[in-house]
Amino acid sequence: MNHAFAHDRELLALTLESIGDGVITTDIQGNVNGMNEVAEALTGWSCCEAQGRPLEEILVLNGKKMMQHPMSEVITYKMKRGLKKGTTLVAKNGQRIYISACGSPIINHEHQTIGMVVVFRDIDNIVRAEEKLKILYSALEQGPSSILIIDLRKNIEYANPQFVSLTDHDEQSIEGCNLDQLELNDYLSNIRAHLEETMGSGAQWQGEVCAKQRGEPYWEQVVISPVRDNDEELTHYLVLGKDITRVKLVEQEIQRAKEAAEEANHSKSEFLANMSHEMRTPLNGIIGLTALTLLTQLNPEQKENLEIIKTCGDTLLNLINDILDFSKIEAGKMSIEKVDFSLRELLGKTIASHQVNIKPKGLRIETYIDDTVPNRLVGDPYRLQQILNNLISNAVKFTDRGQIRVKIHSQTLANDEVLMHFEVQDEGIGISPGDMNKLFTSFSQLEHSISKRYGGTGLGLSISKKLVEIMQGRIWVESELGRGSTFFFEVVLALPEQGMIIKPIAEDSNKELPLSPTVPIKVLLAEDDIVSQTLMKGMLRARGYHVQIANTGQEVLDSLAVEKYDLILMDINMPQMDGVEATILIRTEEKRTGEHIPIIALTAHALYGDRERFLAVGMDHYLSKPIEMDELYEAIELFQDSKPEQWSGHFIPRLYDATQLYKQLDEDYLEEMSIYIASLEQFLKMRDGLSAEHFAHLMREAAVKVEENEMKKYAFKIELSIRKGEWEAALEWFAKLEEEYSYVKSMGL
Amino acid sequence: MRILIAEDDLASRKFLYKFLSAYGSCDITVDGLEAVEAFLLAWDEEEPYQLICLDIMMPRLDGIKALRMIRDLEKQKNLLPAQRAKVIMTTALNESQTVMESFEIGCEAYAAKPIDTKKMEEVLQKMNFLKG
Numbered sequence: 092m093n094h095a096f097a098h099d100r101e102l103l104a105l106t107l108e109s110i111g112d113g114v115i116t117t118d119i120q121g122n123v124n125g126m127n128e129v130a131e132a133l134t135g136w137s138c139c140e141a142q143g144r145p146l147e148e149i150l151v152l153n154g155k156k157m158m159q160h161p162m163s164e165v166i167t168y169k170m171k172r173g174l175k176k177g178t179t180l181v182a183k184n185g186q187r188i189y190i191s192a193c194g195s196p197i198i199n200h201e202h203q204t205i206g207m208v209v210v211f212r213d214i215d216n217i218v219r220a221e222e223k224l225k226i227l228y229s230a231l232e233q234g235p236s237s238i239l240i241i242d243l244r245k246n247i248e249y250a251n252p253q254f255v256s257l258t259d260h261d262e263q264s265i266e267g268c269n270l271d272q273l274e275l276n277d278y279l280s281n282i283r284a285h286l287e288e289t290m291g292s293g294a295q296w297q298g299e300v301c302a303k304q305r306g307e308p309y310w311e312q313v314v315i316s317p318v319r320d321n322d323e324e325l326t327h328y329l330v331l332g333k334d335i336t337r338v339k340l341v342e343q344e345i346q347r348a349k350e351a352a353e354e355a356n357h358s359k360s361e362f363l364a365n366m367s368h369e370m371r372t373p374l375n376g377i378i379g380l381t382a383l384t385l386l387t388q389l390n391p392e393q394k395e396n397l398e399i400i401k402t403c404g405d406t407l408l409n410l411i412n413d414i415l416d417f418s419k420i421e422a423g424k425m426s427i428e429k430v431d432f433s434l435r436e437l438l439g440k441t442i443a444s445h446q447v448n449i450k451p452k453g454l455r456i457e458t459y460i461d462d463t464v465p466n467r468l469v470g471d472p473y474r475l476q477q478i479l480n481n482l483i484s485n486a487v488k489f490t491d492r493g494q495i496r497v498k499i500h501s502q503t504l505a506n507d508e509v510l511m512h513f514e515v516q517d518e519g520i521g522i523s524p525g526d527m528n529k530l531f532t533s534f535s536q537l538e539h540s541i542s543k544r545y546g547g548t549g550l551g552l553s554i555s556k557k558l559v560e561i562m563q564g565r566i567w568v569e570s571e572l573g574r575g576s577t578f579f580f581e582v583v584l585a586l587p588e589q590g591m592i593i594k595p596i597a598e599d600s601n602k603e604l605p606l607s608p609t610v611p612i613k614v615l616l617a618e619d620d621i622v623s624q625t626l627m628k629g630m631l632r633a634r635g636y637h638v639q640i641a642n643t644g645q646e647v648l649d650s651l652a653v654e655k656y657d658l659i660l661m662d663i664n665m666p667q668m669d670g671v672e673a674t675i676l677i678r679t680e681e682k683r684t685g686e687h688i689p690i691i692a693l694t695a696h697a698l699y700g701d702r703e704r705f706l707a708v709g710m711d712h713y714l715s716k717p718i719e720m721d722e723l724y725e726a727i728e729l730f731q732d733s734k735p736e737q738w739s740g741h742f743i744p745r746l747y748d749a750t751q752l753y754k755q756l757d758e759d760y761l762e763e764m765s766i767y768i769a770s771l772e773q774f775l776k777m778r779d780g781l782s783a784e785h786f787a788h789l790m791r792e793a794a795v796k797v798e799e800n801e802m803k804k805y806a807f808k809i810e811l812s813i814r815k816g817e818w819e820a821a822l823e824w825f826a827k828l829e830e831e832y833s834y835v836k837s838m839g840l
Numbered sequence: 841m842r843i844l845i846a847e848d849d850l851a852s853r854k855f856l857y858k859f860l861s862a863y864g865s866c867d868i869t870v871d872g873l874e875a876v877e878a879f880l881l882a883w884d885e886e887e888p889y890q891l892i893c894l895d896i897m898m899p900r901l902d903g904i905k906a907l908r909m910i911r912d913l914e915k916q917k918n919l920l921p922a923q924r925a926k927v928i929m930t931t932a933l934n935e936s937q938t939v940m941e942s943f944e945i946g947c948e949a950y951a952a953k954p955i956d957t958k959k960m961e962e963v964l965q966k967m968n969f970l971k972g
Contacts, residue, residue, distance in 0.1 A: 396854075403851050804881060811878065814868040815857075 112212045113190075116197070117146050119206055121166055133190070133213055135183030150209060153187065154178035162194040165207045169196045177218070180211070189218035237311065239282070239330035240318070243290075245270040248327065257302045257309065257332075278302035282313070282330060289315045289328065299339075300332070310339035359422050363415065370411050372620075375717030378404040379626040382720060386633055408717065413550045416477075420557045427561055431587050432472040435460060438497070441479045448487050449495075451781040456483070456495045464501040465509060470584040474558050478566075481551040482515040482578045490519030490575070507586045510564075516577040522570040530568060531556040555580070612657035612731065615650055617641045617673065618693065619665045623716070627660065627693075630720050636727075644668025648676060651688075658730055661710065662693045671708050678709035689730035693718065761836055764793050764802075768832060771809070775822055783821070784813045790828070802831050841969065842867070842882060844889040846875035846906060847930070848898045852953065856893055856930075859957065862971045863964060864891070872901025876909050879925075883917070889925050891969060894947075896931035896938055903929055904941055911946050926967050930955065 107114055113130035117123050122145055126138040134141070134149055141149045147160045154161075154175050165172045172194045179187040192211035196204045231238050237254035241247055250258075250265050258265065259276045270283055281300050289296040296315040303309060311332035318327040381401045385394065419425045442456050449456060479497070486495045498514040522530065531552050559566045562582035570576035614631055618624050619642045631638045639656070641647040645668050647659065659677075663670040674690055681687055692705045692713035705713050712726055767790045774783035791806035805828035812821035841864030847853040848870050860866050867882075867889075869875045875894065882888050892910065896903035907927060914924050927947040931938065939950050949963050 399851050399854055807877060807881065811867050
């Protein structure tokens with residue numbers, strides 16, 4: 092028996108079976124005559140099923156541009172054949188896998204082809220991985236980010252075109268190079284530096300790097316990360332750069348815009364401050380010197396002229412203040428003080444200042460302050476007064492008769508705060524619902540003709556609203572056309588802390604000050620501006636004070652060395668040594684002597700922060716220009732030992748209480764007219780021009796309403812005469828008016 | 841000579857009154873309506889105003905409209921141009937538009953406020969108004 096041969100055959104068969112790839116053999120016709128297990132598994136055909144079938148049926152192949160079965164030429168041409176890349180085997184169940192295959196002819200010792208053997212392998216995973224890689228590679232190559240991959244020795248394994256474009260090299264020369272041996276431009280130097288940092292620390296690095304692309308600035312957000320293999324071993328570093336040029340440029344623009352805005356804002360503040368000073372200075376001169384001249388001996392004509400000038404000046408000052416306030420608010424530069432003040436005194440002072448407008452109209456103001464309302468509060472009395480003044484003056488302006496009521500309530504909140512509730516109620520012309528929305532907007536005055544008739548800038552309510560809002564409050568109105576309006580506002584104020592001493596500003600009220608003070612004191616006036624000097628000197632001497640002038644800070648010190656003064660009025664803006672410097676020197680010296688001379692700062696700038704600055708260097712008080720006489724006197728008196736009496740808070744009633752007249756008013760015009768006539772006579776005899784003209788005007792309007800032309804004419808004539816100061820003529824026309832009235836009354840309308 | 845002043849601002853009014861009183865007897869009105877009424881009243885009394893100073897910005901009826909009404913009324917009364925009142929418009933505005941309009945309607949002069957007294961005197965002299 093051929094035992095060895097049989098053993099060989101068995102071994103061979105076993106070997107074939109054991110091969111890890113698929114093996115199929117065919118006869119010379121190309122029909123399958125043998126398959127191993129792997130071939131069975133891959134093709135889905137069993138050996139028995141496949142036996143005798145053509146190879147093409149069993150090893151079904153599919154590929155791009157495949158004209159014929161690739162193995163078909165193996166036997167015919169006695170050649171080995173392989174498969175094109177991407178060829179798939181279609182298994183019996185239709186499943187496709189990528190395979191590589193090699194078909195070889197089986198040639199016997201007589202050089203006869205007896206068949207074919209095809210060995211094939213499942214390379215599906217490999218091919219799919221390859222395809223994935225291909226896609227990734229395209230992405231890296233073509234994507235907008237720049238990519239660099241280096242190994243641990245800084246050899247460049249991969250650099251995509253985008254990266255290369257930033258290095259000023261061209262593509263060929265960079266892959267395979269070592270980073271330490273390449274010529275480096277700024278960008279590449281930067282990258283290398285950051286790489287070295289990362290390689291040292293082993294952590295990821297992120298940051299911005301600047302480069303140039305085609306000569307233009309180019310910004311990248313770069314991330315450098317370590318790359319590890321499957322065993323967590325560090326093998327490479329990846330440098331990934333994202334284009335942030337646009338973002339960067341926008342950033343730079345924003346930065347520039349921000350700086351420009353800050354510059355503009357700064358200029359705006361300076362502009363406001365300068366305008367404030369520039370406009371107030373000459374106005375100060377006008378108002379002040381006029382007031383001074385009014386104190387001298389004058390004939391009636393001069394007195395009248397000057398009073399008109401003063402009124403114009405005051406009006407102008409109010410307008411300027413309104414406009415500046417409004418600008419300040421718009422620029423976001425309005426600030427609110429926190430000062431200790433007395434509510435009742437503030438109210439008293441405010442109401443008193445409106446008396447001059449109420450008298451001729453025969454109106455009255457009543458105040459109601461709830462008992463629970465605290466008297467001492469911490470807030471901004473100046474701004475509070477501004478709001479009250481605005482509302483009260485509107486009430487007076489738009490009301491011809493009756494009462495104006497000011498009411499105050501309060502509600503205690505947490506944290507030592509109080510919600511103050513104010514009401515200003517009038518019986519005036521009222522506001523229509525349609526007009527209410529426009530009220531608090533700027534430049535609003537409800538009707539152009541009304542605005543001309545009632546005067547004002549139209550900014551008052553808008554400013555009040557903004558001020559109230561800054562004080563965490565709100566303002567609103569209720570009104571009925573023809574019956575009257577009530578303006579409400581609420582603000583949050585604070586209660587004073589116990590033991591806090593803050594000098595109140597101008598607390599004492601607006602009263603008639605006697606011309607000779609109780610204590611004549613020596614005042615040192617530090618002021619370099621000639622106009623201001625004259626003005627202040629005049630005001631101080633009128634009060635009986637002794638005045639010494641100093642033009643600079645140095646002169647102040649020199650004067651103090653020679654004589655003792657009771658008080659210093661210190662202008663801040665002086666040449667060579669200004670008021671602040673002088674104060675510092677004085678206070679320093681006083682530490683040695685233990686004395687303290689009161690120093691009041693005079694300043695044209697009244698911006699936020701100034702007060703703190705002055706107090707910080709040791710000033711006791713400050714006044715802002717233009718300085719009013721009574722403000723000045725009150726401030727000086729704060730530092731004197733004896734104080735004048737407290738003001739009682741009542742206004743002086745008129746000789747003739749016109750309000751009584753209104754109690755009888757009803758729709759009967761004749762009744763009205765009789766009242767007007769009576770009043771008119773009264774005021775004509777008293778030579779009270781304003782009141783007389785007022786009633787003559789009412790008379791005229793009433794006459795128009797009842798279409799009595801003669802009476803209208805006489806009333807007009809009376810008006811014209813009053814305006815000229817021709818009282819005799821006015822009385823003559825009045826006589827005629829009275830006659831006509833009696834006639835008409837007797838006849839009935 | 842009778843002069844009519846129409847001016848709503850107190851200070852301007854006082855100024856004009858004092859200044860023009862040197863030329864004649866002045867009446868003061870505070871708006872356009874009053875001005876027209878005064879104008880009519882003066883006519884009824886057969887002592888019409890020879891000089892009228894109209895402020896342009898006035899409540900109720902502005903100067904331009906008042907001027908128009910006055911000229912219309914004068915036309916109705918068949919006045920010859922030489923017999924019409926001489927009108928000087930005053931205003932704080934500087935608009936050429938209003939100036940043109942007033943001259944078209946028919947005024948003799950135009951003064952911007954604050955009023956230059958020297959110029960005013962010259963103009964009045966040219967109109968043959970003399971200080972009395």
